[in-house]
Each structure stands twice: as structure tokens, then as C-alpha cells.
Amino acid sequence: MILGDTPSEAEIDAWHAVVTACHLYDMPPAVPPPSRAETAGQLLVPAHLSHYVRVVVPAPEGGYAGVGWVRLFEDDENRSTAWIGDFAVRPEYRRRGIGTRIWDALRAPIAAEGRTSVTAEVEIGGAGEQFARARGFDSALPMVWYVQRVADETTEPSLPDGYRFLEWTGVVPAEHAPGLAHVHNAMHDSPYGDLDLRPLRWDAERVVRAQSAAVERGGTVLTVAALAPDGSHAAYTEVVLRSPDDVRAVQFATAVAPAHRGRGLGLAVKRRMLGLIREEGLPVREIATTVADDNGPMRAVNKLLGYRPERSMGLFQVRLPSG
Numbered sequence: 001m002i003l004g005d006t007p008s009e010a011e012i013d014a015w016h017a018v019v020t021a022c023h024l025y026d027m028p029p030a031v032p033p034p035s036r037a038e039t040a041g042q043l044l045v046p047a048h049l050s051h052y053v054r055v056v057v058p059a060p061e062g063g064y065a066g067v068g069w070v071r072l073f074e075d076d077e078n079r080s081t082a083w084i085g086d087f088a089v090r091p092e093y094r095r096r097g098i099g100t101r102i103w104d105a106l107r108a109p110i111a112a113e114g115r116t117s118v119t120a121e122v123e124i125g126g127a128g129e130q131f132a133r134a135r136g137f138d139s140a141l142p143m144v145w146y147v148q149r150v151a152d153e154t155t156e157p158s159l160p161d162g163y164r165f166l167e168w169t170g171v172v173p174a175e176h177a178p179g180l181a182h183v184h185n186a187m188h189d190s191p192y193g194d195l196d197l198r199p200l201r202w203d204a205e206r207v208v209r210a211q212s213a214a215v216e217r218g219g220t221v222l223t224v225a226a227l228a229p230d231g232s233h234a235a236y237t238e239v240v241l242r243s244p245d246d247v248r249a250v251q252f253a254t255a256v257a258p259a260h261r262g263r264g265l266g267l268a269v270k271r272r273m274l275g276l277i278r279e280e281g282l283p284v285r286e287i288a289t290t291v292a293d294d295n296g297p298m299r300a301v302n303k304l305l306g307y308r309p310e311r312s313m314g315l316f317q318v319r320l321p322s323g
């Protein structure tokens with residue numbers, strides 16, 4: 001069954017019940033479950049230049065036995081691919097073909113739009129990996145989740161002469177959107193492994209819309225940028241609380257523009273971010289981040305900040321016949 005674009009409160013509750021039950025069953029206890037606000041935000045607020053198909057399988061006693069959505073990108077680079085999220089079947093309904101029914105329902109629009117691959121985030125060592133491999137997915141980008149305790153790293157950040165910090169909570173101020181977009185495009189240098197998915201091209205509108213979507217989804221977005229002596233954007237880092245009471249925030253992008261690399265700016269903006277979180281009095285105790293196994297520079301910076309590896313995951317991709 002396909003869910004409409006504006007699910008009702010009851011449909012959001014039922015969806016949230018599935019992802020929460022699966023989270024508690026599949027994930028280590030240290031990983032906090034998603035809040036209802038996060039689930040609702042994900043279902044109600046689409047990402048820019050994307051449309052979605054959301055699939056549910058009703059349970060005989062009411063509610064859902066399983067759920068999953070697919071994001072169909074509309075930007076030119078990614079029209080041939082798609083992204084699956086929230087794919088989950090309640091533990092008591094597993095191994096009865098429900099996951100396969102959801103996958104078939106998600107695959108239909110992917111195929112109908114002539115897309116030739118799709119990617120999903122998969123935890124290594126669990127049922128998800130077994131299922132994904134059985135459906136022809138393979139790991140295209142191995143990654144590890146790392147976690148840092150905010151209280152553990154209190155070193156004052158230091159910037160090279162003439163650089164200064166700029167920070168804001170919420171959506172980027174309009175005058176800084178073009179500069180932020182420029183640095184965001186430096187993310188293109190991070191590894192993409194065997195993924196068909198291409199890095200998004202960032203411009204002022206897209207950075208505004210991305211931060212606005214995170215806010216509309218009920219989240220809090222914190223950004224710390226470093227400005228070069230000439231006022232241009234040299235580096236930035238972005239952390240998101242998916243709901244106001246989030247104790248484990250998620251690291252979004254950290255990037256240093258190519259002309260400014262090798263001067264400690266990545267470390268500086270991340271240290272300043274920790275200070276900002278403390279100053280704002282937010283409930284966050286930890287920051288979690290994924291880093292690709294072959295992203296040496298980011299792993300080195302994170303090690304200096306006290307990040308410890310928590311669990312392995314992979315971006316799993318399957319190629320599909322076109323048409």
C-alpha cells in the first residue's frame with residue numbers, strides 16, 4: 001500500500017511504531033531511537049529536488065507490519081539513481097516475505113522512472129545486511145559510525161592569523177549562502193566508492209533549502225564557519241539535533257575549501273562547534289558521524305577530537321535493469 005504525500009497523524013504514529021520497534025530490536029542500546037518528531041519530519045518535509053514513494057504493509061491487528069520509502073532525485077546528476085530509507089519490518093513479522101513485498105513496491109517507481117540503481121544505508125552484521133545481499137545489493141562504500149562525547153574535548157580552537165569564526169543556529173543568513181555553498185562543494189572530494197550517486201551540486205538556494213528542511217523537520221541546525229582574511233568562506237561544519245531534546249546529535253558535512261587545506265581549519269571549526277553546543281546549553285551529550293573507511297584526512301581529524309568507532313555500516317547499492 002502506498003502512503004499519500006501528507007500522511008495523517010495516525011499514519012505517522014503507525015510508521016513511527018515500526019521504526020521504533022525495529023530500532024530497539026536491531027540496534028545497540030547506546031544508540032538512541034528516533035523521536036516521533038524526527039519520523040514525522042522525515043515523512044512530511046521532502047528534501048529539495050526530490051520526490052518520494054512511501055510504502056506500508058498493514059498488520060492484521062492494526063498499524064503496520066513494515067514500512068519503507070524511496071527518494072527519487074530530480075537533479076540532473078542523480079536522475080538515474082535513488083535512495084531507500086526507513087526500510088523496516090517489525091521483528092515478529094520477519095522472514096515472511098514482507099520485506100520483499102516492500103522492496104518490490106519501492107522498486108516499481110524506480111524502474112518506471114528508468115532509474116538503474118538504488119542505494120540504502122545498511123548496518124553490518126544484522127538482518128538488513130543478509131536481506132540486502134539476498135536482493136542483490138552490495139557494499140559500495142564501507143563506513144563506520146564514530147561517536148564523540150561533548151564533555152571530553154574542551155581544547156580551545158585556534159585559527160591561523162587573520163581567519164575568524166562565523167556561527168549561526170538555524171538557516172544560513174542569505175548573505176552567507178553563496179560562500180557556504182562554495183565550501184559545501186568541497187565535499188565532492190570525499191570518497192564515493194562504487195556509488196552511482198553523484199555528490200549534489202550546491203548553490204545558495206540549495207544550502208538555504210537544506211538547512212530550512214532540517215529546521216522544518218523539527219531539528220536544530222548549528223553551523224560554524226571559518227572566514228579567510230579576505231572574508232571568503234574557507235571551512236565549515238554543521239551539526240543537527242533531529243529534535244530539541246536530542247542527546248545524540250548528528251554531524252552533517254564538514255568541509256575545507258581546497259585553497260585553505262592543511263592549516264588546521266577542519267579541527268578548528270569542529271572544536272569551536274563543541275564550545276558552541278556547551279554555550280547554547282543544549283541537551284546534546286554526544287555527536288555521531290559516519291566516515292568512509294578510505295577518508296584518511298577526516299578520520300585523522302576525528303581521532304584528534306576523541307571520536308571512537310561504534311559500529312560498521314555500508315552504503316549498499318544494487319544496479320537494476322533499465323526500462
Ligand SMILES: CC(C)(COP(=O)(O)OP(=O)(O)OC[C@H]1O[C@@H](n2cnc3c(N)ncnc32)[C@H](O)[C@@H]1OP(=O)(O)O)[C@@H](O)C(=O)NCCC(=O)NCCS
Pocket residue numbers: 022026086087088089090093094095096097098099100101120121122123126127128129130131132134135
Ligand atoms: C531487512 C528486513 C526489512 C527484512 O524484512 P523481512 O520481512 O524479514 O524480509 P523477507 O522475509 O522478505 O526476507 C527475504 C530474504 O532476505 C534474506 N534474509 C532476511 N532476513 C534474514 C536474516 N535475518 N538472516 C538471513 N537471511 C535473511 C533471506 O534470503 C530471505 O529469504 P528467506 O526467508 O526465504 O530465506 C528486516 O530484517 C528489518 O526490518 N531489519 C532491520 C532494518 C534494516 O536493516 N533495514 C535495512 C534493509 S536494506
